[in-house]
Amino acid sequence: MVLFCFLDSRGTLTYMKFVIVGLGNPGEEYEHTRHNAGRLAVDAFEKVNEFGGFQVDKKTKSDSSKGSIGKHTATLLLPNTFMNKSGSAVKELVTSIKAAERLVVVYDDIDLPFGKIKLAFGRGSGGHKGVESIIRAVKTKDFIRIRIGVAPTTPSGKIKKPSGEQKVYDYLLGEFKKKEMDELKKIFKTTSEALTSIVIDGRAKATNTFNTK
Template identity: 35%
Template sequence: MFSFLNNHNGNEQKTYLICGLGNPGSSYENTRHNVGFKAIDLFAEKFSLKFKKKWRAEYAECEDEGNKYIFIKPMTYMNNSGEAIKKFAKKNSVKAEEIIVIYDEMSLKVGRLRLRLGGSAGGHNGVKSILQYFGGADFYRVRIGVDHPGKGADIADYVLSDFTLSEMALISPAVSASVDAVLMLCTKGCDAAMNTFNGTVPNDSGQPNQETKK
């Protein structure tokens, strides 16, 4: 059991479920649809964690600044992401508002970030699955822009294709910034995180360039 510590805001320790969406397997590793997995991998690197397997997911846990974090990558494939997330939430008594989901967003330019609480699936099948398993309850979303392929393009082919080299130059710092955004959300609140990261294009170090905000 973990001890109850005081977090940044002086409250009892909270448990946050940080979920990155993607598809399992090396063939999907560098696709647009897997930026959520890349963020979770970066959390594991940051906190020197090793993944374990349970409930059709890879997961790792740690405590930091008075909070407990459970990082998960559902291994159910994108369209059934909600199954594993629901299981972890139930077994750890995590409320919907303590769940943060990181995923790709076609309505944002490549590398831009957007945080919010609640909303629709926006055509994203992974988010749609989570909403179905949680009965439409609100959870936090951290969306990483991958841009839209344009009218008439095959969406499935697009999100399941690899980033170009020029896109990777924007995506890598964006994934790094998404990690910072999640930690700020958990320690300083959603407003602080949104004001800092929403609409930004992070620089090479993953820090938000405020002048690039829309």
């Protein structure tokens, strides 16, 4: 079953347009930092789906790419604003509460262990400045999120989160280690599968599938 489609007044099946946003900071110095996990994941998704590359979009102040996922269309955005201004890019395309239901935001989460992926809908920002900015800009928290865990773990798999605001900040703006970069390929593959499932199968089914992995 496709969730995001409906019959119009003529009985025609209409497919929906999604906006998928990868959060991060622009610039080469931030490219491979942990805080850019969402941006890297959406960039990888674009390549897998062969959308044709990103182009600078002045309207959204983003790198933008458009393509099809199944019978649906999607616009991918990599905001070229800094993280805490991400909402200014998103609000140019998400102009209603209804449209926000087809907004998917992919971002790093230091409250999840490295490599863990969680889907969510309608929750708060969890202290993530990029998500906070988007909530303010689109005037709702009712949009889909894919959280990518970046927290360090002990050998037993327990989260070993840095203590103190400055240490957290430094950790997030630190680059992924070589071993982590190798593991990211698998993580981004799963993220791409989750994005495809959200669009084709619907949010509920995608959440049930990927939150149990």
